[in-house]
Amino acid sequence: MATLHFSAAILAATILLAGCATTEGPVAPKPAGPNLDPQVDSNPFPSTYKALPSAPTALVGATIFTGTGQKIDNGTVLIRDGKIESVGGNISVPADYDRVDAKGKWITPGIIDAHSHLGVYPQPRVNAVSDGNEATNPNTAQVWAEHSVWPQDEGFNAVRRGGVTSMLILPGSANLFGGRSVTLKNVPAITMQAMKFPGAPYGLKMACGENPKRVYGSKGGAPSTRMGNVAGYRAAWLEAAQYAQKWDAYRASEGKGDAPARDLKLDTLVGVLKGEILVQNHCYRADEMAVMIDIAKEFGYKISAFHHGSEGYKVADLLAREGICVATWAGWWGFKIEAIDGVAENAALVHAAGGCAVIHSDDPILSQRLNQEAAAALAAGRKIGLTISEADAIKWITANPAKMLGILDKTGTLENGKMADVVIWSAHPLSVYALAEKVYIDGAVIYDRNDKRRQPKSDFMIDRKAGGTE
């Protein structure tokens, strides 16, 4: 019944859209103008990010976790033009480089939080700025998280003090299709566009399980069950595939006939089908992950990661085979029944099965110490006898999240030519006592714990006696 109701709604929406297309016919240019063909302008809110000023810099003498699974003792990182120039144990420092003595310190790539709601659920957490869930329809693939991002969220500054240099900002999980996610560089900025990670692909937030069925079921609508969820995903992909076909046919006809009506929701879904937009799928249970994988195969797209993924360890072999990352926690479990089998060993078991384990936050407090969460996850794995190096655990918060965000070719490791997103830590980064002392983004010092001039705070925090949220 619920499924019928849902399909009827989709059908009605389709008819309505078709109607719009006819009535708007005279207004729309024929053939479609550039703004009507989704292929022509797929990036209407382009990044205006510019790296802050930097000088050629040498970080000398630290113990380095490269993010590639390597550990280098007494190493040097050379940064030039915002890029990693070289990393190693035996590198001479050119005379004109700023030399940073990092003896006794530790260096990692910038931390990447693969699941953040900064800006869309900003501080203070009051309804007027609570902009993360467009919970008005189970499919809101047309909304983009970036349009809710408030750059003055003090959380950005707080997590930077924890070493976070890039984040995936996602819509919430109320809907089957929550909308587009956006990858941001963690730089203080006046506009969202000035934070957008240049060249990072968009993501599409999808959600399995309890949340969508609770949100819509409690309103007497669809979906109200897990089978309703699945019918909702499939109906949407079907519609998207047909929409793509219509546009392809129209383009092939070289302007003969009417241009199909442009649909922002379907544009996003088609972006996924074409492999341009990465699916970021909130999903807790192993059995649901397997169903989502089958849906992806049915419609020919790929899932980049299961977020939260509390039961990833139960299908770790399947996920490794399919190349799907699991972004999860060490400490969070049991707050809902689909998370009751969450175990601290999850990331370690996913890793041990040859998969891509990621430690994420979903929380502006936890995001400030993802390094400690990775340590807890590593400890749990070791406790059940898994052999995992500290260098590998560092990948869970650097290279692996970069991979699932589609930016591993640009950041996430300390390799020559990559963006110089780097953290200098006061102690071993898996220690609770380690503080990020200097945070570099594209070679620029974005934060320095020992230099008041490099300790940004948001407009909201002006006149706060705490002197920021340190």
Next chain:
Amino acid sequence: MQRLIIAAIAVILLAAPVAAGTTAITNAHIYTSAKAGEIASGTIVIRNGKIADVGANLRVPAGATIIDARGRIVTPGLYAAGTNLGAVEIELVSQTNDNATSSQSLSAAFDISYGIDPDSIVIPVARLGGITRALVTPVSGDGDGRELLFAGQAAIISLAAGASPVVKPRAAMLLELGESGAAHAGGARGTAITSLRADLDDVRWYASHRRSYDNGSMRELRLSRQDLEALMPVVRGRMTLIISVHRAADIREVLQLAKQYRLQIVLTGVEEGWMVAHDIAKARVPVMLNPTANLPGSFEMRAATLNNAARLDAAGVTVAFANGDGGHRAREGRYNAGNAVAHGLPYTKALAALTSNPASMFGDRNVGSIERGKQADIVIWSGDPLEPLSEAQTIFIAGESQPMTSRADELAKRYKTLNNPYPPAYKN
């Protein structure tokens, strides 16, 4: 190898409960959380569930079972101040939540101890984090137009396996002020404080006019009889009133009110406590706080900072850590303490905030430190207990060694190898 020895001993201990005999933990790096402070290498003697002796140069009693700690750190069992352990199994399954009431007639009388589930799967997970004791606290419930301020009464539980958890019901009364209090009193602080004063006056009046109340010759009181009864020990200063409050100005207001009514209070939340640290210290009011709460999450905590614990401690305030994230994440309390140390709190003070301070502020004087005569709640750690890379290796509660596993750990082990001929359901 060291781990093997400890494990072997643990197996022996499990097979034969030690309470009957004498156990000595030797070569231990002991943080006593008591006057003796840190003992770089010492011995703890456990007999009849209690600490028979502790010190640097103790002779091990003949016949004692010896656990060689090999220089590892030994602390009192950790005390989770302010959790919902045993009272909330799954937050989003409301039937499993017993930590709040929306009753229109009961607030202060709400007694959380009746709802604590001894078989909770959450308790063993917390215990593996070294937690042996906890204060289980109610939170304010909402009802249709409900305007009752008190959240109810907390209970002290032991996390010992196989025992009845509640060791002290009705251990403290909970009250939420600030924004939450305002929301439960018509929407403004002005009504919350006024209602609170009226309630306290009513309880005082009731306490000396119970006969009039019973024969109906008394004016109508806002609170139910059960609530009035429950609040009598509070107005008499015999039951601790734990007040949730955040903004510096609200903290000052509460201190003044507590002084006027001679209440025995503990503050919880206190994100802006550092701004009024000297007032809190002067009033000798202890505080419970989460040292990682540093975001301006509301307009009553715009000055939240990671230095809060350190600054309050420096001013002379007694601090206990409450992580504020319920029971499932109670095990993270020790990491939160580590973060407080990273932001200026002396190490032994952080340990005290996890052990002796909560014990003393809840009047639970038999636990919280490693001292002669105290209950033997003791943890041997693989390393620094505040580090996520360390783990509890041996846990004693009242001298009984505890099982070192949980349902969650058993699940992880069940799925450690996949692709077996039979599904994991056959692994038992």
